[in-house]
Amino acid sequence: MAIQLLPPQLANQIAAGEVVERPASVVKELVENSLDAGATRVDIDIDKGGSKLIRIRDNGAGIAKDELALALSRHATSKVHTLDDLEAILSFGFRGEALASISSVSRLTLTSKTAEQTEAWQAYAEGAQMDVRVTPAAHPQGSTIEVVDLFFNTPARRRFLKSDKTEFTHIDEWLKRIAIARSDIHFALTHNGKLVRQYRPANTEIQSQQRLAQICGRAFADQALNIACEHDGLSLSGYLQSPHDRVITDTSFFYVNGRLVRDRLVNHAVKQAFAEHGIEHQPGYVLMLALDPHQVDVNVHPAKHEVRFHQSRYVHDFILQAIQSALLQMPTLALSEPAIHDAADNAVMFESQTSSTTDDIFTETKADLFTPATAERAINSASPFGTMHVPGKNRASFGGSSAAVKPSYGKKPVTSASTGVSKTAIANYGQLLQTSVSRDDKHVNEVSLQSSMPPLLSGAHWVICQDDTLSLLPFKDVLLAVRKAEILIKLTNGLVSQPLLMPVAIAVDSDWSETLPARDQLLRQMGIDLSIRYQQLIIKKVPPYLRESQLAIVIPEFLQWIALEQPNDSAIADWLAKQSLVQFESAQSVWQQFCLLDDTIKQTVYAQATDLPWQTWMKDN
Template sequence: MSQDRIALLSPRLANQIAAGEVVERPASVLKELLENALDAGATRIEVEVEQAGIKRLLVRDNGAGIEADDLPLALQRHATSKIRDLADLERVQSMGFRGEALASISSVSRLTLTSRRRDAEYAFAVQTEGRDMRVQLQPAAHPFGSSVEVCDLFFNTPARRKFLRTEKTEFDHLQEVLKRLALARFDVAFSLRHNGKSVLNLPPATEPSEGARRVSMLCGSQFLEQVLPIALERSGLKLSGWIGLPTFSRSQADLQYFYVNGRAVRDRLVAHAIRQAYRDVLYHGRHPVFVLFLELDAALVDVNVHPTKHEVRFRDSRLLHDFLFGGLHQALAEVRPQSTPAVATETHAQTPLEQSAMPLAEAPAATWRSAGSGLQSKPGGFAVREAPAALYREYFAALDETQATDSSAEIPPLGYALAQLKSIYILAENQHGLILVDMHAAHERITYERLKQAMRHEGLRGQPLLVPQTLALSEREADCAQAQSHWFDKLGFELQRLSAESITIRQIPALLAGADAEGLLRDVLADLLEYGSSDRIEAHCHAILSTMACHGSVRAGRRLTITEMNALLRDMERTERSNQCNHGRPTWTALDMPALDKLFLRGR
């Protein structure tokens, strides 16, 4: 037959092509089987694997089971109990629904499916061995529920088997799949055995203490001690879970779990919003830690955009991005020296330019803006002026010197200053022990936050370009720039559309004088088209303010009085994000009495 003629593929080859979409490695098989078990209402799922699932992978559940007459059909392509019409597809509630899953797995393995419904007297089983979907039904011994046994994965496709990694690597992927689902379903018991040895045994977690124990087992014993609980709700969106403190970051993005209606997903819009929220507090090159659960109407999210359902598409991406960024950004802003962090809650989300505007101490802030902020008020906003050399002196003079130690008052989180070490660190005592503060890093954050607040309150002054810059854009980009012209105006830009595919930049923010205005604008438009929002202009401005804050803050080597040190401690307790400097480094640390006793072997 000529190679250029069109012909139908054989069922076996079609199934193996489909298998390439969903069966990459043993972990892919486990994911599909676990999701089917959860959709069947299982409350207990047992997983047994040999050679990381390459030789054998068994998933047994106590779910609803499958009717005997439906067992052969379960291995047919495009056969499912979860979708009946287009309306069901647009509001998918189940974990899995692709009819090819079992058919694809069975086409590249030796598969046995055994099941018994609660109203059935006997169990039945069907078997396939990588051939066409002709199966035979036979009685079997099995408790209520279902078992799927997959043996000799890729036995008939040796080229794909060669691409599998070592047994340890493949087993790590298997554990990660189970871990992701176990974090989403606390009500289900999970167990895992590998080569005959018990690896994981997770009982159902119905009480908060049991849930905490499961999270600690899966994410590490320190996880719950280093995270902020999140509970946000707005416009039909609900977000719950935990986000890591900036100091509890990772070198890899290996402790990040995001769930949409119980389904673990990876989404660029979500990742962008979370990355933005951490921008001001995370050390360069580090990755945040989070376990977050998003709930929304199933009709507002499309989970059928990728064969493995790892990716989703949101109907209103702008609303979701603002919700995630706003809520998490504010939660991180509220982290400051205190005994225990409160649960972050939100009933009204602000605009991206308002989101970190938590009020600071008014009198010092007002004086700071006028006397020592390095900003000069103008009719159209503020512009940069040189920061004075004695900037920190004005700052301390603006604070109340009446903040001296009062033994009758409650001891504040950072306590009261004792001394200064090497003119770099402040030593203070609180009710738990010793506090050490990097005075430059702490003052740098305070200065930076006040500069940002001044920018938010007074706006950005524009600076006209002597020679306007004309940009050649796509019509889509030019439409976006024109539609967002009011937003650009607020940020100090003046744009004029010349034609369908070109605009002119006539004015830029004064803070960005000398910057690559064309490159910045192109990046901003790319963000607006991709995510519905952009913080690149604000980020560039903040970078400049951060540099100003660094040069305008009290330097190492400067001797402070006890009063000045206490004033700095009190302002740290009032200032957003004061646990980290502008570069993400910690500003203070603590040694409680047990830690100090341990250093000196007391009590032994």
């Protein structure tokens, strides 16, 4: 078959297959054009989920009469002109394909007026017809684009559209994401003539919090940690879900120079930072990264959903250390209101009467909180970025309510007006209540042993040196004890269920139809959601401790076990802990949690250590 050039109409429709996936894609491209034009207000009108009408109105710079027809041509853009421009893109659009692609699969009308013109002009294009008609019109400064009968000339594409409600939901969700990043813009969204969303400009901190609550939910906004870090041309700002908020949320928004993208690098950095605080699920976040546009390539995906960093590892470490800084500067001990008042009465005595010996012991234990000074040392020692100050308001759950905390490495802790006692003192006193400080030498040696993580041999054994005994403590045994203790605490109120991305279906056993109803309460307590349909067992939800397990093997074995007996909480916790050993957790985090366990549990674990005959080795050598 002979090689030949594609007709312009066909080329536009092929491009539309990449750019115009559904009505939400049209809204995205057109609203981004409005933002590039400097609009401060954007009104979006939708009819029938966008399949009938999409109208975007803005008050931007507008398009001159002589450029209206050119704007609907393929590869026509005002954003880039040279190869150097392509390597440093800060605008949303740059390819010049959106308007041409949209007009090739719809009936498009573009009305616009610039500040220099005395009248507005209107351009009309329909389907595969390349000729554009330009006529006078009445319109204020700015632009209005109407997209009517989307995919009217491509029936196959139109059949793939979902219901009007589903398509509008995609539009609504996308607008939420852009409304967070551009809080200075007034957005209004209507569907079938009814106002559905209105995001007013947020020019103050209170207004920003209101918009965040409107989009991400009040619970997220009230407890979110505010983060703002800068280092060597990199700037990270936004919000993190508080570690005290254990609600699983789908708020995971990441922006690069204002552009919403999907990046696994960020998910990994956030999860790694929170894992050190015992958070097992993916926390919610709204993070905005700003950097030199020469250091990021945005021209790597047809829909511009992905970017490529020139120094991806450096960016990952910067985000990780910024989040760790924010977490280190928040209160880590949540006390009830009565506990705060009780602690306040005793904190003065604690600060004035605690001896230097007790202070040394207390400071060495892992029960001690990170203070601003220790946080700074920890970050400087572990990070190539140096001190990363997180200014602004960090919200954390303290005393059952949201307390504003303004941490600073160079300032003293914020004091309580009612008691005159610092919150750090109250928190330290609360920790001291949980730490049995004894003066006898044996206990001092034990605390010294726990003050820092011992050496880890081959990632499998901790090397424990106590008095004249040298022993190897299996990492697996310590992790098992930590997980079991954690699960036992959570089992009291029931474990959190996490839905599987894809439900697991396995052949059903004849006995399971009786086992599921009989053990329904136990399964609910463990966060396991099972059902039987069409001779198959459907696994829908499991607790986070089973997420990495082979569910098709583990769940049937578990059902056989509970069919024969009703296990107690200790047995359940032990079983779940063993299943979760495949999940990664840092050695430092495991050791910190282990040091906070009850002495009886720790002694049981220590008893499993293997003593090394080092005296015999020394004599023989």
